[in-house]
Amino acid sequence: MRVRYVHRGYFPARAGAELMTQYLAASMSRLGWDAGVYTHQVDEDTATFMRGAGVSIQPLPATPDETERADVVHAIDAFHPQDIAAGLDLARAWGVPFAVTPASAPDVWPDRETVLDGCRRADAVFALSVAERDMLRDAGVPASRLHIIGQGPHLPGTPDPDRFRRDHGIEGPVVLFLGRKTRSKGYVTLLEATEHVWEQHPDTTFVFLGPRWDEDCAERFAEHTDPRVIELGMVDEDAKHSALAACELLCVPSTVDLFPLVYVEAWACRRPVVASTFLGSTEVVAHGRDGLLVRPTARTVAEAVNRLLGNPSERRAMGEHGHDKVRRELGWDAVADRVHTVYRTLIAARKQTEKAR
Structure with a gap:
């Protein structure tokens, strides 16, 4: 199965949402997924990490390519609302489930309506806490599509x-x-x-x-x-x-x-x-x-x-x-398991819907 993440915030800085994207993609790769990230330029440390984890890095395609069709498209970080909109368009063009992790607090969303529209239309929305889940529910995101996943550390090697x-x-x-x-x-x-x-x-x-x-x-x-x-x-x-x-x-x-x-x-x-x-x-x-x-x-x-x-x-x-x-x-194994379970549920539901047509 193939998952593609949309997050174009790596350059010129790498922060929480960027790390979340690469750790989640790496975790999915370990679970057997063909995982890739649609992004802009990344720093060498990030590129080395992703390549080592078996995660592809490429620009977001201007038009959907059926040969690249994913089973799930997942946009991360409401600080970049254009990525949520682009991810939704790509998922709908491919006819596959769309997931969102807002990752950023509403106070820093540049375009609240674009973010919330994407969340309301998504098949799954991943919140980091109960408070975030409740905020999104109150903003009109169906409760049945909201899932709390938490956070996890990834600190390599031995510190000095x-x-x-x-x-x-x-x-x-x-x-x-x-x-x-x-x-x-x-x-x-x-x-x-x-x-x-x-x-x-x-x-x-x-x-x-x-x-x-x-x-x-x-x-x-x-x-x-x-x-x-x-x-x-x-x-x-x-x-x-x-x-x-x-x-x-x-x-x-x-x-x-x-x-x-x-x-x-x-x-x-x-x-x-x-x-x-x-x-x-x-x-x-x-x-x-x-x-x-x-x-x-x-x-x-x-x-x-x-x-x-x-x-x-x-x-x-x-x-x-x-x-x-x-x-x-807390930990990436637990986060990945939660996300993996939701992905599989979405894919199964989509296949059931297609079969019923």
Whole structure:
């Protein structure tokens, strides 16, 4: 059976939705599917990963080609609504089931109507949380077509936290921000929190890892010039894994997420998270158990960071609880099994419908 994913957000950045697409495609390939991704240019790390997993990469065809006909078309990420529309058109032209994973919060959808139209017309819509499922149901997506799949980490190899620290001249505690540098992800809030943290923990280093996204990123970092603030761009997955292992905690006080993959990755490395309020945040982060949920202000973020830096035993306990949650509830095998089951159900239903004609 053949599945084709539509997601054209890889260049110039690789973030949660991009990783979700390639991990899901790789998982389907392992389950015996002919999996491929319709996308634009991808970075070399992504191309190497996909080729190694047996996943094809190609441009979205301008017109449907029957020789390329898939059994399922699956569009991922409502941040690119044109991909949802294109995926729907392709699936309908081929006469095959269409699935959508919105992946992004409604606040960042550029075209809400296109996204919701695609979701309402899809044969299956995959939500990352109960809160997202309920939001989509309330927006008119039939409940019978909604499926919760969650998230899973994929951290390759063995991390080298000592080398990460040496390479960047870090000796004291590390607070890590990991993600696109946009205000909605909370990087500015964390920058503004640094002074409050240094009042109690002056040897703390803040590492901001991920691509610049907002136009004023350079100005924001220029306002916080300090050797204890280290800004890095995109790095490969090995370096990201080492950064997570090197930090004391992950702080991404995002306000427009659904189920941030970086939280799951931090928990996989036994690190607690400091998070803010977004759709379903209390469902994702168990406050006081695997992380802390705070209002998105510099002062409240700093208070949470100071609490964890000042209480190593609590910090370690939260990291362990997060790790247990990943082991018990989250993981790509579980996600892939859920998606695989839905795909097979859709294909069987479509064949039954065709037979009845």
